[in-house]
Amino acid sequence: AVTVETADSLNGIRDKINAANAGVTATVIDNRLVITSNTTGAASTIDFVDDATTGVLKSLGILTATNTIKNQLVAAQDAAFTVNGLSITRSTNTIADVISGVTLTLKGTSATAVTLEVKNDTQTAVNKIKAFVDSYNALMEDIAAKLAYDSDTKTAGVLQGDRALTDLENQLRRKVSEIISTADPTLNALNLIGITTSGKEATLVVDETKLTETLNAGPDKVALLFGASSTNGNDGVATRMDSTVTLWTQAGTGFLAAKTDSLTDRIEDIEEQVEKMEERLSIREANLWRQFTALEEALTVMSAQSNWLAMQLGQMFGTGTSK
Structure with a gap:
């Protein structure tokens, strides 16, 4: 409910209405208050109740003397249309529940029937498949770089020789090269739709012409090749890749999380070993300093004793002078 005072300006009334979150939006256009429902359909009629004492809504020209809307620009109504007789x-002009897989957007009325022709959006499918291939190639190239060893520069990738990453690389290669038995027998491998492997990184190459032709001829078969799902794990290419990546990257339980935990444990163990080694070295250093100090003290005593003995011997065997 919105309380309107006789002293309120149009802008003030507008702000009160909008602040009330009453399911409507108020605007002021050419010194006129326009109130629009936020929803569509016949059930979205706006109700006004005037104050019996002040009659402010009648004063503003919103209601008539009989409490009906005075200047209704557009009455609330449902969209009415006919499909195949x-x-x-519907309460909205955007309808997605009449024709399976099709969203209708009603723009206006027509005097004659409108023929609706539904076609597959082949180019969008091609673009999505190419995006999938690009993502796969980027991942495989990144893995290859981290596992590589350059014999010319004698430099190795940061994970060169890592068994886990090598295993992931091999798994991904198999996922895109295996036969998909749950797909149509005529299109059960990527090479049959124009996607082949290339180079030692086994990246994928798309023959866009062949892919487009295959999609035009059998879009459902291509969809099955990528998205097939089965209880025995023989899924489509994209489904397989999704399962594999999830298995590796899932937070807390994925292989990468386990690998990270293992490396963290190793780092902590090495740090502990370093601390113990530093402690032993500190003790060894202290012992050596004590030995060095003791040796210096012994040398000082021995030097003093040697000087004393030399003086005594000089006195005992010293020679006199003769004229």
């Missing part, structure tokens, strides 16, 4: 009404 069947009359249908």
